[in-house]
Amino acid sequence: NAGVTQTPKFQVLKTGQSMTLQCAQDMNHNSMYWYRQDPGMGLRLIYYSASEGTTDKGEVPNGYNVSRLNKREFSLRLESAAPSQTSVYFCASPGTSGILSWGETQYFGPGTRLLVL
Amino acid sequence: AQKITQTQPGMFVQEKEAVTLDCTYDTSDQSYGLFWYKQPSSGEMIFLIYQGSYDEQNATEGRYSLNFQKARKSANLVISASQLGDSAMYFCAMSSFSGGYNKLIFGAGTRLAVHP
Numbered sequence: 001n002a003g004v005t006q007t008p009k010f011q012v013l014k015t016g017q018s019m020t021l022q023c024a025q026d027m028n029h030n031s032m033y034w035y036r037q038d039p040g041m042g043l044r045l046i047y048y049s050a051s052e053g054t055t056d057k058g059e060v061p062n063g064y065n066v067s068r069l070n071k072r073e074f075s076l077r078l079e080s081a082a083p084s085q086t087s088v089y090f091c092a093s094p095g096t097s098g099i100l101s102w103g104e105t106q107y108f109g110p111g112t113r114l115l116v117l
Numbered sequence: 118a119q120k121i122t123q124t125q126p127g128m129f130v131q132e133k134e135a136v137t138l139d140c141t142y143d144t145s146d147q148s149y150g151l152f153w154y155k156q157p158s159s160g161e162m163i164f165l166i167y168q169g170s171y172d173e174q175n176a177t178e179g180r181y182s183l184n185f186q187k188a189r190k191s192a193n194l195v196i197s198a199s200q201l202g203d204s205a206m207y208f209c210a211m212s213s214f215s216g217g218y219n220k221l222i223f224g225a226g227t228r229l230a231v232h233p
Contacts, residue, residue: 031219041225042121042208042223042224042225042226043162043208043210043223044223045220048220058220090162092221094219105152105164106164107164108154108161108162110160110161111160111161111162
């Protein structure tokens, strides 16, 4: 998937526990994104990072924090997990140019399945 | 508000036949892109095809073509000669460059089942 990797692939948490989802891209791209996928709702943007050192909220940011550690890595943190955060999480990075462009597609990592009990 | 609508929760088709998956969109942007992604049961998101709002010709990629009707705000995916491996969820998405970043807005998806 165009050099986007995610860890872990699957995680089970208890309500109130915390965890960090890791994402890395090896394409030297500036922008990176975190989405969540819920049944019947497609994918929704949680946070994005236009460049190293910058992050901004997307459509559904509540309950999450992010860190753009360097150009390669963009992590998503759940400080106190809730059952409503049970979802599949995808990290994405733009296509060929790696810069912000309306015509740019996004390539996705393999996803992390999170179950919060 | 920008929105993608996929009205077919599920579709089935016989192997080797063609199938059309519907997608309509709503946007006030002059420039935008339309995308289709495939999600097999393994869960990864696979980019299939892209159409720019200013592109006059319909996009094609192998057995995939995008039937773009700008006046009707539709961007239907046509899969020719369906194969068993085409069974998957299919998502239509639209790019929106607003607030300083390129965001993808997704529809709810259509599950396609290809029967032998």
